Amino acid sequence: TGEWHKPGRRRIVPSSVVLTSFQVMSRVFLIWAVTHSVKEVQSEDSVLLFVIAWTITEIIRYSFYTFSLLNHLPYLIKWARYTLFIVLYPMGVSGELLTIYAALPFVRQAGLYSISLPNKYNFSFDYHAFLILIMISYIPIFPQLYFHMIHQRRKILSHTEEHKKFE
Amino acid sequence: SKHPDPLHTLREVEILDAKTREKLCFLDKVEPHATIAEIKNLFTKTHPQWYPARQSLRLDPKGKSLKDEDVLQKLPVGTTATLYFRDLGAQISWVTVFLTEYAGPLFIYLLFYFRVPFIYGHKYDFTSSRHTVVHLACICHSFHYVKRLLETLFVHRFSHGTMPLRNIFKNCTYYWGFAAWMAYYINHPLYTPPTYGAQQVKLALAIFVICQLGNFSIHMALRDLRPAGSKTRKIPYPTKNPFTWLFLLVSCPNYTYEVGSWIGFAIMTQCLPVALFSLVGFTQMTIWAKGKHRSYLKEFRDYPPLRMPIIPFLL
Numbered sequence: 001t002g003e004w005h006k007p008g009r010r011r012i013v014p015s016s017v018v019l020t021s022f023q024v025m026s027r028v029f030l031i032w033a034v035t036h037s038v039k040e041v042q043s044e045d046s047v048l049l050f051v052i053a054w055t056i057t058e059i060i061r062y063s064f065y066t067f068s069l070l071n072h073l074p075y076l077i078k079w080a081r082y083t084l085f086i087v088l089y090p091m092g093v094s095g096e097l098l099t100i101y102a103a104l105p106f107v108r109q110a111g112l113y114s115i116s117l118p119n120k121y122n123f124s125f126d127y128h129a130f131l132i133l134i135m136i137s138y139i140p141i142f143p144q145l146y147f148h149m150i151h152q153r154r155k156i157l158s159h160t161e162e163h164k165k166f167e
Numbered sequence: 168s169k170h171p172d173p174l175h176t177l178r179e180v181e182i183l184d185a186k187t188r189e190k191l192c193f194l195d196k197v198e199p200h201a202t203i204a205e206i207k208n209l210f211t212k213t214h215p216q217w218y219p220a221r222q223s224l225r226l227d228p229k230g231k232s233l234k235d236e237d238v239l240q241k242l243p244v245g246t247t248a249t250l251y252f253r254d255l256g257a258q259i260s261w262v263t264v265f266l267t268e269y270a271g272p273l274f275i276y277l278l279f280y281f282r283v284p285f286i287y288g289h290k291y292d293f294t295s296s297r298h299t300v301v302h303l304a305c306i307c308h309s310f311h312y313v314k315r316l317l318e319t320l321f322v323h324r325f326s327h328g329t330m331p332l333r334n335i336f337k338n339c340t341y342y343w344g345f346a347a348w349m350a351y352y353i354n355h356p357l358y359t360p361p362t363y364g365a366q367q368v369k370l371a372l373a374i375f376v377i378c379q380l381g382n383f384s385i386h387m388a389l390r391d392l393r394p395a396g397s398k399t400r401k402i403p404y405p406t407k408n409p410f411t412w413l414f415l416l417v418s419c420p421n422y423t424y425e426v427g428s429w430i431g432f433a434i435m436t437q438c439l440p441v442a443l444f445s446l447v448g449f450t451q452m453t454i455w456a457k458g459k460h461r462s463y464l465k466e467f468r469d470y471p472p473l474r475m476p477i478i479p480f481l482l
Contacts, residue, residue: 117357123439124352 013065019145027054030096034131037112038103046102050095053088060084082153089149093142100131107131178239178246182210185228185251199240203233206250220329223253258329265319268338272346273312279350280305291356298360300368304353304436307375308346311428314379322386324393326400345444353436361437374431381424384410389421402467415471416479418463419456423477426452453477 035047064081067073106112113127178199182192192213194206207219223232226242228251239248280301284292296302352358361367388411392401405412413420429445456476463470475482 117352117355118359120359120362120437121439122352122355122359122437 013068026096029134030099033113034100034103038106040106041099041102044099044102046095046098048095050092050099053092053095057085057088057092079157082149082157085149089142089146093138097135097138100135104128104131176246178248180206180209180239180248180250182224182250182252185225185253188228191252197239199238201239202235203237203239204235206239207235210252217252217254218258220258221255223255224250225253227251255331257332259332259335260329261325261327262319264330264335264338265323266316267335268342269312269315269319271339271343273309273316275343275346276305276308276312276350279347279354282354282356286351287356294356296354296356296358298358300360300435301353301358303368303372304432307372307432307435308350311379311432314383318383318386322390324390324395324397345440345447349436349438349440349444352438352440359437361435367437368435371431371433371435375428375435376431378424378427378431381410381413382421382428384408385413385421385424388414400466402463402470413479414474416474418460418474418476419452422452422456423479426477453482 030050035041041047060077060080064073064077067077107114108128113125115123115125117124176199177195178197178201180194180197181190182194183189184191192210194209197206197209203224204219207222207224210222210224211218219235225232226244226249230251232253233242233250242248279286282291282294361371388406388408389403391406392403393399403414405414410424411420413423417423426445426449429441429448433441433445453476460474460476
């Protein structure tokens, strides 16, 4: 297979486009396709759990980017970005999974976003089954993302330690 | 005393690992007119796990791979040539990949067509659809993949012998997955035939047949462009066969006809998964066509300017 080379894209921060898009899509999905669409889950504690986790993560992450771009990155921010995820990631994931799980019976009952045969487009979609598949996909995906961050942490925080020695 | 003839001086070749710069192999008394293919064979003797197909030899560790046909004395090297080696990973032949990825859909579709147990409810096991279009669709789908298998065996002339092994898993998942998804709905007991009935089916069938003939004509024309065993590239031109006249407007009419065939099949079956499969295939083929078009433009100064990669005048 010959793959045509993608043209260059503008970069402001060095994050991977693929990983970041993935994260953005998954968050948009949780908000619109689950929490907004199934009103009954909006009062669940699990929603509070992932909202808090995401909020703290993003405050730290964008501070990190801003300070980096200004070439004045306090070590505390760098440390926070590469350390707090150890707790925030599992917290966010738990909140997300519990929310989806809570939504399931309501989705099934209402036949939400689902289409069944027969119909003139000869197509069917079961949103309930789809949500279960999404939950299962966390099993291979979450460890990969988590250990990627742990690996990044070792690389970036130990690098700073070495630099500090020579100051 | 005899003067040493520079053209016939035996050469030395050292092969280093492109990443670690470790010396992997030293070949002496190499004929100056030896090809890279022959050097790869010599390298395999000392490192049998790296068969020639998985060797990438280059002059620069980050440079382009040398071609098998390149001759040692024509390369910008001294009497001792330094080549850098990169392992391309396990390889599998293109023919094997094509046969596997096409045999799957042929077989899988038939499982759904014959309503093999455990797909639909037990009361439908081995029953037959009462809609003519469902039988027609099976014939078209099967014909399409039989044609592809025969073309792989008898028509296509591949410029590359192998591709990375992981491709077979990726490709088979794509072809076999979509085949199962489409076949499930078309052969479903609750299948709904096309809205405009026989008219729609006849039109769609005509599109499908014309595009299949077109696609085959282009494959034959491309085959005739390249003699057996060679890897030469020439600009394809229209022949006496009217189906090849699409070359006037498009670089890769085989892809144009292929998209057309699947659009025909989608209209015939009025099945959304088929339309989605056509869309995904179209996207991939457009990427390939643009790449091919670019290489044509790069290689041939006199490339016909009217041609677009895949869709006349548009794309």
